[in-house]
Amino acid sequence: MTAETSQTLDRGLRVLKLLADTDHGLTVTELSHKLGVNRTVVYRLLATLEQHALVRRDAGGRARVGLGVLRLGRQVHPLVREAALPALRSLAEDVGATAHLTLVDGTEALAVAVVEPTWTDYHVAYRAGFRHPLDRGAAGRAIIKARQGRLQDGGLALTHGELEAGASGAAAPLLGVSGIEGSVGVVMLTDNVGERIGPRVVDAAREVSEALR
Numbered sequence: 001m002t003a004e005t006s007q008t009l010d011r012g013l014r015v016l017k018l019l020a021d022t023d024h025g026l027t028v029t030e031l032s033h034k035l036g037v038n039r040t041v042v043y044r045l046l047a048t049l050e051q052h053a054l055v056r057r058d059a060g061g062r063a064r065v066g067l068g069v070l071r072l073g074r075q076v077h078p079l080v081r082e083a084a085l086p087a088l089r090s091l092a093e094d095v096g097a098t099a100h101l102t103l104v105d106g107t108e109a110l111a112v113a114v115v116e117p118t119w120t121d122y123h124v125a126y127r128a129g130f131r132h133p134l135d136r137g138a139a140g141r142a143i144i145k146a147r148q149g150r151l152q153d154g155g156l157a158l159t160h161g162e163l164e165a166g167a168s169g170a171a172a173p174l175l176g177v178s179g180i181e182g183s184v185g186v187v188m189l190t191d192n193v194g195e196r197i198g199p200r201v202v203d204a205a206r207e208v209s210e211a212l213r
Contacts, residue, residue, distance in 0.1 A: 011035060012045050016054060016065065020179070025062030077103070080180065080212065081113040081128075087207040088115040088184070095197050097188035098126045101208065102139035102171070104181040108132065109140040112182075124167050124187045136162045138169030142183040142205075146173035154202035157183075158193050168193050172205035177212045184208050 018034055019026060026034070031042045046063055049055035053068030084101040092099040092115040101113040111130040116123055134140035141157035155173040163169070170193045171185025184205040186197065 008045075011037065011041070012049060015042075015045050015049065015063075016069070019055065019063060019065045020069075025058065025064040027062055031063065076180075077112045080182075083211040084113050084184070084208045085115065087204045087211065088113060090207075091115075091184070091186065091200065091204040092117045093119070095186055095188075095194075095200055096120045096123070097186040097197070098124045099184070099186050099204070100126055100128075100139065102143075102183050102185065104134070104143060105131070107134060109134050109137065109143065109183075111139070122189065124164065124189055126187050132163055138162075138171035138187075139183045139185045142171040142173045142185065143181055146175065146181070146183075151175070153198065154205065156198050156202055157185075158198065160192065163187075166191075170198055170201045172202040174205060174209045174212070177209050180212065 014035060015031060018031065028039050028042045028046070032039045035042065046055055046057065050057070050066070053066045055063050056066040057063050080103065081101065088099040088101060096117045096119065098117070099115045100111050102109045102111050108131045111126065111128050114126050114128045132140060134144055138157045138159040141159060142155055145151070145155045145157055155175070157171050158169070160168045166189055167187055168190050169185055169187045171183040174180060174182045174184070184201060186201055
C-alpha cells in the first residue's frame with residue numbers, strides 16, 4: 001500500500017474479487033484467512049458492502065456477490081464495446097464478413113458489439129443484443145474451449161448452420177482479460193470458413209484482449 005491508496009477500500013475490493021471467484025460463497029473465517037486480517041475487520045467490510053447491495057449473506061452465513069454488482073456491470077458493456085470497435089471494424093473490412101464481440105451473460109452468449117463490412121454486396125444481419133446458448137455457435141464454443149484450456153490455434157472455433165441455416169462462423173476467445181469471458185468472431189453466408197479467416201479472427205481476438213487489459 002502507498003500513501004495515496006486506501007487500505008479499507010483495497011480490502012473491500014479484494015473481498016468482492018474473492019467472492020466473484022467462488023460459486024458457493026465464503027464464510028467470515030474463510031475471508032479472514034484469505035485476506036490475512038481478523039474477523040472483526042471482515043465483519044465491518046461485509047456490513048458496508050451489504051449496505052450497498054454488493055454483498056449478501058445467506059442463512060448459513062456465507063457471503064456472496066450481491067445484485068448491486070449488476071447495476072455496475074451494466075456500465076461495462078459500453079466500455080468494452082468502445083475498446084473493441086477498432087479491431088472489429090478492421091476484421092469486418094478485411095474478410096468481408098460481419099464481425100462481432102460476444103460476452104458471457106449467465107448461461108448465454110450475448111453479442112455486445114457488431115460491425116458489418118461496407119464493401120460487400122450482401123452479408124449476414126447480426127445484431128447487438130442477439131443471444132444464444134453457449135454450446136451453439138462459434139462465439140459460444142470458443143468461450144467454452146477457453147474454459148477447458150483447449151487453446152490450440154488460439155482457441156479457434158468453427159461452425160456451420162448452428163444458429164442460421166447456410167451461415168458459417170469462426171470465433172476465438174478473449175484471453176488474459178481479468179473478469180471478462182468473451183470471444184471475437186465473424187459470421188458469413190458460406191459453406192465453410194476460408195483458411196486465412198481463422199488466423200485473422202484469432203489475431204483480432206488478441207487485439208481486443210490487449211485493448212481491454
